Amino acid sequence: MAPATWPVTSAVRRVKAGFARLLRVLLTLLSHYRRHPLQTMFLLTGLVTGVALWSAVQVINAHARASYAEADQVLGAQASHWVRARQGQGISVDDYVQLRRQGWRSVYPILEQRLTTAEQGVISLIATDLLVLPADAATGDSGLAEGGWLQLATPPFEVWLPETLAQQLGVESGERLQLSSGRELPPARLFSREQQGLRAFMDIGAALTVLDQSRLSYLVVAELTVEDEARLNADLAELNPDLALVANQQRLDLNELTQSLHTQLSAMSLLSFAVGLFIVFNAVRFALTSRRHTLTTLRELGVSQRLLLAAIALETLVMSLVGTAGGLALGYGLSLLLLPSVAATLQNLYGAVLDHNLLLQPQTLIQAWLLTLAGLLLALAWPLWRLARQSIQSQRDEPADWQQDARARRRLLGFSMILAVLAVLLYFRLNSIVMGFTVLALILFAGAGLLPWSVALVLQGIQRVLPASAWRLNWACGDGLAQLGTLRTALMALLLALTANFGVDSLVDSFRTSLSDWLQQRLAADLFVQSDTLDIDALLAEPGDWLVESHRRNGLTVRWQDRPTQIRGLNTETSDTRALPLAAESDRASDWFDGAPDVIFANEQARYLAGIELGDRVQLPVEGQTVSFEVVGFYHDYGNPTYQFYLPHERVEALWSTAGEQGLGLWLSDDADALARAEAALTRAGARPGDWTRRDDVLAISLRVFDRTFAMTAAINALTFTVAGIALLASLLAIHQQRLPSYAHWRSMGVSGPEWLLIVGLPLGIGLLVTWLLSIPLGTLLAGLLIYDLNVLSFGWTMPLIWRFEPALTLFWLTLAVAGFTFAISALQVRLRLPQALKHLGEDAA
């Protein structure tokens, strides 16, 4: 044997022995979990629930981003240009074929049509030629990859209906939809493409045949270079002077637009992740303290501190892997549940349509997993570090624990002061949503750090004023103080959940009130008409005595600051315009009402997101050149993702020949049959049923949309609260489990059941009360920040904060119920185990 190999084999043997020792220690440690299945369950529950919500939102965000990216390519809503006929008569198929022959491969045809079904339902249909779509757009679509287009494009053809639309229409897969014209659509297939929205989709050839049409609605043009644009213009002029190349003013960068919402979602899910981490932190601490004896014994047997730490780190890693895997699985399920709400929110706020089939990429999962592990290690670092610093001696030394806790409380207080100062400093430099959420997080954690100290303060205060005869209360407070160290994490988690709930409740409440006030004012007319076929002139030429007042609006969309921007023409004389409440106005605001040509009103979005001020001049594009206006007022415009300007009706008409009707408001007389006569007159003038809506219906629909939009917020909040509830339950069960020998001893001295309830329950009640009380100012602060700063940064809306006590009261009852329930469970556990504990009274605490 060569002498050189000898040290190598010895090193290998040493490493092997090291591993064997590590494994032995690990197995010894893990035996604890086998004997305490409940503790194991809660450690895992904490991990799983905490990770679940977080990863659910991650999955949804990734899905949304993927959807937008795909949507940019498909179907034309995001096209860079359109080819339209100047007179609105559509484009002949021949012209389209000719264009393609000339080599315009990035031009594709669209047929859009509103169809009335035999049952008077209205659907809109969109058709295109899937074969000529850009290849990358087509392959991104599973329906096409499966060769679904063959059924679409060959007789008997197919019409693809989104599931929700099919439900509304009562159409089953394979059924044919009857139209009021007597025709019928091809068999339905329940399938929806990105950006299809609530529209039926067909192959263009099929649609032309089935609907007996010969003209296309317009052509969509994908990305064009400047030279190409000029060339295409020339080709079009030569081919057919009626055709015009129009830039897509509506094109939105969905990614950018929806960024703020996704940031908010992430922030909320992070909060629940933080709550989950609290649970983990707690569970690990319990696992360590209740195994203190095992650990000490191992140390005394000569196991090195380093090996012990390695074993514990390894153990946690094993736990984390198991827990996060469960969390990710649950999160995926949760994201399926949340997706409809998120999709509704996105559609309502931004008109962005998400597919209901979740797009899940492996890297999303891995990313979520890695982030989770990083968070976990953070939660673990502290207890491990403490353990590493403890000497063997002090590990046996229990009473010192709760004495040390006072120092920990003060340290937390100092920490929270630092966070608060940071929050204030950052607040004055607030200019982005991410920064806003950082401030929010700082405030939340500052509040959480304040909590243990506050609870201790209250308990000590009570102790101080108690007479000596109230020794039970005194004992209860002292015991509560001693338990604060073990309970505080759960209380802090609960505080986070309560604060977030109260803050967001207040926000939603304020928003709902503002929105409904605003709607009441804006929806002043009794009837709103939006119709392609109505002859408004004819209607208004000879109105009956059912009409009191009418307001006809016109408008168009232009591109301003590289965003689609709406211009609306208002009748300056009507009562609703006269009563238009302005969020801000300059002294020239009255000029607007007098019809001055150079003044304009802008919505708040233009004020806060585009950064214009009163007195600023805005340049709007008017057929090739620009016209300048002075901004003299800002109005609220909730729920609108785009910039908008108000001008007098005549002004819009004079400046933009392309301006179209933007709806008609009708005020009806008080006659009982006014509505019926109005409807008759509308029908005579060419409007179709469904073209008009009654005021109350619009209001109801708007508020319903609002509620749907915030359903997700409520869902996430409820889930966070649930996670906090689980944290509390886990803590109480662990605490009681650990203290069972003490309780047995109390019982042996004659402490009765009610006395036990008082001693253990009272401080818990006080802790919860302080937590709840603290959540009110913190939640108010949160709501204020959300409303006055983050909302403005994200959406460009302002509204007053409407503070109400009711949500706090509801949360109080909810907390009471959750705490009562968890306490009852843990008390039951004590009751069941106490006899066993009594039998072991006097033995060394295990």
Added chain:
Amino acid sequence: MLRLNQVVKQFAQPDGDVTVLNGANFHLPVGRSAALLGESGSGKSTLLHLIAGLDTPDSGDLTIDGRSSLTLHTNDWNRLRRDRLSLIFQQYHLVPTLTVLDNLQLQARLSHRLDTAFRDHLIDRLGLDGLTRRLPHQLSGGQQQRVAIARALLHRPALVLADEPTGNLDEDTSERVMGVLVDLVRETGSSLLMVTHSAHMAGFLDEQWRLQHGQLRRLSGA
């Protein structure tokens, strides 16, 4: 005061059932003290648990303070322990968050039998003056055990059960603590049953009993 009649107690163990008490008989008159000797694992602690109602015998019955264990339910046991018994263990079982004073008054308060004059007397006799405002972890082991003794006696129990009360203390200290305990028990007129490993300690008490093969046998005494 205390009478055991054919008490049997078995435990299920991985290696088969163990009969710890096998028809044990015992009698302790009012005001007398008895030492219980026996090898480790012979069932001394088990016996004390049965007497305190912390565990139940498989068969046989015991009479304590004139009441038969057959008629005592959980709540009766709770009340009996609170008012008429006290337990002293090797680990002093002081409530760590209460001061020495509150700790030693605890059981007396729970049983509404706090006699402040007697309390001050106990504090004095046990040498706890000047320590009453401290917390338990600020005391030595011997001091803590003296607090536990004061707590066990302040409500003037009928029967004191002690399981190796001085097992954690050095010989000198434990002898002194034992001495005071025995004196005070005599003073209060309580009965005392004490488990000990030391024949020397056992000598302080009125009677000596040995637990062996599940049976109790009186060794000597008047």
